[in-house]
Amino acid sequence: MISLENVTVTYEKETEPALSDLTLRIEEGEFICVLGRSGAGKSTFIRTINGLQALTKGAVYVSGKEVGQLSEKETRRLRTGMGMIFQHFYLIPRLTVKQNVLTGRLGQKKAYQNLLGLFSEQEIKQADYYLQELGLTSFADRRVEHLSGGQKQRVGIARAMMQEPYILLGDEPVASLDPSISDSIFRLVRTLHEQRHLTTIINVHDVDLAKKYATRILALKKGELIFDGQPSELSDEVYSLIYEEESLNNRAF
Numbered sequence: 001m002i003s004l005e006n007v008t009v010t011y012e013k014e015t016e017p018a019l020s021d022l023t024l025r026i027e028e029g030e031f032i033c034v035l036g037r038s039g040a041g042k043s044t045f046i047r048t049i050n051g052l053q054a055l056t057k058g059a060v061y062v063s064g065k066e067v068g069q070l071s072e073k074e075t076r077r078l079r080t081g082m083g084m085i086f087q088h089f090y091l092i093p094r095l096t097v098k099q100n101v102l103t104g105r106l107g108q109k110k111a112y113q114n115l116l117g118l119f120s121e122q123e124i125k126q127a128d129y130y131l132q133e134l135g136l137t138s139f140a141d142r143r144v145e146h147l148s149g150g151q152k153q154r155v156g157i158a159r160a161m162m163q164e165p166y167i168l169l170g171d172e173p174v175a176s177l178d179p180s181i182s183d184s185i186f187r188l189v190r191t192l193h194e195q196r197h198l199t200t201i202i203n204v205h206d207v208d209l210a211k212k213y214a215t216r217i218l219a220l221k222k223g224e225l226i227f228d229g230q231p232s233e234l235s236d237e238v239y240s241l242i243y244e245e246e247s248l249n250n251r252a253f
């Protein structure tokens with residue numbers, strides 16, 4: 001359902017590509033974790049899927065359509081179908097938990113409805129449903145600036161689910177959270193993934209989380225795909241390859 005064909009991204013003024021000739025297919029309903037050292041290309045990879053990243057070469061297809069060739073309207077529809085969760089949550093601090101969750105619907109509404117903050121009864125019911133699913137009902141009227149990191153990420157997930165996405169993308173969603181909270185966030189995401197057959201693609205630093213929750217692991221190193229396999233296939237050798245330091249000889253001083 002998602003395919004990348006020879007995708008290369010080289011940022012302006014950079015000599016090395018951030019993604020180098022990536023070709024792979026992701027099927028509906030997979031739970032993918034993307035591993036790699038800092039700067040390996042994980043965020044760039046996620047952005048190629050939701051069309052936020054211009055490609056230097058190659059093409060990305062989602063549901064058979066080439067992402068870079070969509071009209072504005074089609075791009076908006078594509079993004080509505082993709083929920084995103086982020087390391088820094090990107091919530092609106094002064095709004096309540098429930099108001100933040102409701103903003104997940106804004107992409108599907110007309111501008112005047114957004115301006116007036118109009119939500120239908122059905123949307124409010126849906127927000128209540130996700131608040132409950134994510135254990136946030138008792139926080140619904142609290143401003144998000146007063147929540148803990150784990151609670152904020154649960155709001156982020158509920159907001160993403162309000163889009164009724166068929167793809168969930170996560171860019172280091174647990175990087176600022178402690179290990180037990182990170183595990184509970186992954187458990188929630190895995191449950192939503194299973195209930196809704198969500199295709200889920202998440203960047204993560206923690207290899208144990210990837211092994212515990214993913215159905216498939218990808219690893220990037222300097223923009224190249226160096227591992228694509230089942231969690232059980234991620235051996236110590238592969239692990240070392242992903243995370244080894246560059247040798248001093250190869251380092252530019």
Ligand SMILES: Nc1ncnc2c1ncn2[C@@H]1O[C@H](COP(=O)(O)OP(=O)(O)OP(=O)(O)O)[C@@H](O)[C@H]1O
Nearest residue numbers: 011012014018036037038039040041042043044045
């Ligand atoms: N806007 C940009 N302009 C120039 N170079 C960039 C830009 N964004 C990323 N890069 C470079 O591209 C490479 C890949 O970056 P990317 O953010 O995709 O990696 P990452 O694996 O997500 O890293 P991290 O785990 O630190 O978030 C890095 O060398 C980075 O410095």
